[in-house]
Amino acid sequence: MEKYRVLPGPEAFFTPSAARMGIVLPEPGYAHIYGDIVTDEEAMEFAARKFLEARNPTIHPGPLVLWNWNEKAAKKAKAIKILADVIPARLIPMADYRPKYPKINPDVEINPNHPNLTIWHNKEDVCMFVGVHCHQANLSLKIIRGGTSCFTIAMCAQAGHEDANLTFRDATAEKILRLAGWVSKLKGVSLNVPPDEGQPSNVRYNSENLFAKLADGGG
Amino acid sequence: MSKEKIQICPEFYDIMPPEYRDLVEQATFGKEDRGWKDIGQSKELIEEHSLCAGCPESMAFRYILASLPNPEDTVMVGSTGCTSLVFPHVAVHNIHSLFGNQNAVASGLKRALSVRFPGKVKDVVVLAGDGATVDIGLDMTLQSWFRQEKFTTICFDNELYANTGGQESGLMQKGFVAKMAPVGKQFEKVSLPEIARESGCCYVVHCTVSKPNLVEKVVRNAVLLAREVGPTYLQLYTPCILEIGKDSMEGLQEMRDAERPGERFRYKEYITDTAKQFLAGIDAQKKEKVAVLV
């Protein structure tokens, strides 16, 4: 039997989970594309390219970054905004996990119980989930792969999502900024990164010095 | 969780659905004298519900959520029934449990929260129907009271299993004809408030939800007492207008009829001396505060 690949759908009436088809999550420092383990950097470039080639690139922030409930969330929110601005990608939140009643407004939000409605309505061809609890993210990714042809990217703070077409793991604000850096590099533009605490004014980065800054542990 | 934590990241404020912006700006998290009067003025904690128009349970649910003293630190436990259809839309953590084990789940939950947050307010409130409380869950309900577990149990008494189509429950009146009681219920309505009193509840109230200010008062008392003194129990008559053949507008009158003197849902309260003193203490503190302000 051929090795299963986690390709964009529409795949099935009832999508099997990639884990049950034998796909294994990547180790730290690695990512996966279509179920194949690759380095983080490879995945960064691939994802950046996918975003730039997309007609309706969209980022879906979830409750873990929508709410200003700790410093990490606040930093991630800033990084996500920078990423969304540089692509530019639409931001459509996953504000809550309950089935929307009586019906969702797919223009303004996405929901893990019926994410396909939002994907279809906005004709999303590349989307990224960030700050969504892993369980709900996996639900969404399966349903999207089952019924739509959207390419899904998971920017996961834990172990990653094999149900996405591309997953990162151990996501931090720095990692999200790094992806923004890749987008800006491929696009040939500079990034507007707001100053850290105590710095005087906005600093403009090009991708080289942004990567250096991130390597320093700054950002 | 402090009210300060309920803030949206500024980068995403504009894209958050309006109901969540309202939840931050207009909801009464952290408001000391929140109550039923906030309904209509402030953002309610139930976003919407799919219960029948005029359902007394839905009214009661809204009053209860408006009356919780500290919703930002309250976790609720429900059971299967009509309220299960509302709970996903509630902006307070809630657990569905199975059916009948709500008081067992609440026991474990309260203990875990006490271990993890010693000395901090973390209220647990159970909300279940009469079938879940008095039939399938009677054992676990009573045992949580025997053990003096510190949470509030609220029973929505509509005197039958409404969500499954109107079957007889222990809290149905004798002689009433319903599904599974085709020739009328053969035994009396279970005296659960009295059993609650004997089982160790320090505060038991038996009433209808026709008066929102009364619901507010007893819910507040029940939650505050459960924090410090012992388990509390509220049995609220929330008639299922569908199953008793009434119209949407008639629920309120049904409750008013049922709570008249001599009727089965006249107001009843059982309170231990300790609980009485505790509530008196709170009243005194409130009066002091007002006196200082004046």
Next chain:
Amino acid sequence: MANELSETQRSLIGTKNKKGQTYTDPNALFFDAPRTTAFYTGSEVIKEAIRRASVDVMVAYPITPQSEAAALIGELYAEGYVADYMRGESEFAVMSQCAGAAFGGARVFTTTAGPGTMRAFENFPMWVGSRLPIEMIVTCRGINSPLSIQPDTLEIYFLLGTGMLVWHAETAQEFFDWILKGYIVAEQPDVHLPIAVCCDGFFVTHTKDTVLLTPSDLCLPPYDPYRSPVPCMDMEVPPVRMMRDPFVMKSNYISYMTHASWQEETRAACERSRKHTIPMLGGLIDDEGDDAEILLVASGTAVSQSREAIRLLEDEGIRVGLVKIKSLRPFPFHELREATKHAKYIFVPEFNVIGWLATELKAALPDNHRIIDGPHVAGGMTMPAEVIVETIQKTLGIGAMSLAGRGS
């Protein structure tokens, strides 16, 4: 990397808890820490494991043969090693109390056996669907009717479909290690499932055995409920409207699909546990088969008896290999296919009447006519090694003295 800790957990390594125990990196604890020998019953070994497990809540209920262990955990609570402990009113209530505590972010432990498992049962798939990483040990005993307090593994058959992780320990030593390791695997964010660590009652719980214990002043790092794939129900996270155990159904395709996908996700979580379990247990099976043509494949005490049978057969000049199954869920398909590749005869001795392990193997292995399910004993019968020997000899047509005929 398998079995990682969260940042919060890592920051606690090296610090002490209120009993003066040092929170220790699990791999260091399991594989590097010095061990001391003790001669304990299985029940005492369970106590020693929990002493080192940083458990928050344990709920107990009496049923043979786990009552001793459950009461010993109570002693740990009185000494301050377990944060909260109580005796519940029935196993159904106990497992519901465990669920509540786990929803609230506690590390939870409980124990049960036989009829208790059956009484509790509705809770198990609910735990799975709600992603509650509760550890439950099952000291397998007979299931009514008739009643038997004696060892019998029939109950494991029922557990296999719940979606929980299921491990079957052979010895008290394994039980000690696996109780601790179970938490580390079950609490991984890509797993986050309840786990049933099973042993055969009485054989393990009530016999004394030499065990190697890790130092009692080293303990597991505590559970981090914020490193979970679902929100912790403690109102310390933003008020997103959600439930851990919702109705998702409205009467439409997508609602039912959501329900199905939710369940599919929990099955995926079990698959993901493989990569965490393998380094912890040293593999999902122990392949001592040696590519023999005749294999005994077993789990639990049936493994111990198989070892004896192999020794007896060796004396007769018959070479038999052993494959010991440690993890039943996730089921080691690949490992078993490899280990049984060359076998012509696969015997599956079991302590239950229905032969659930043989059924699993027949479904998983090619050429399943090679599988002989048996011998079986049940209801507390012991399985003398001679019975296994006899089964093998009879099947192979090798002269065997009939055991049943003795005494005439």
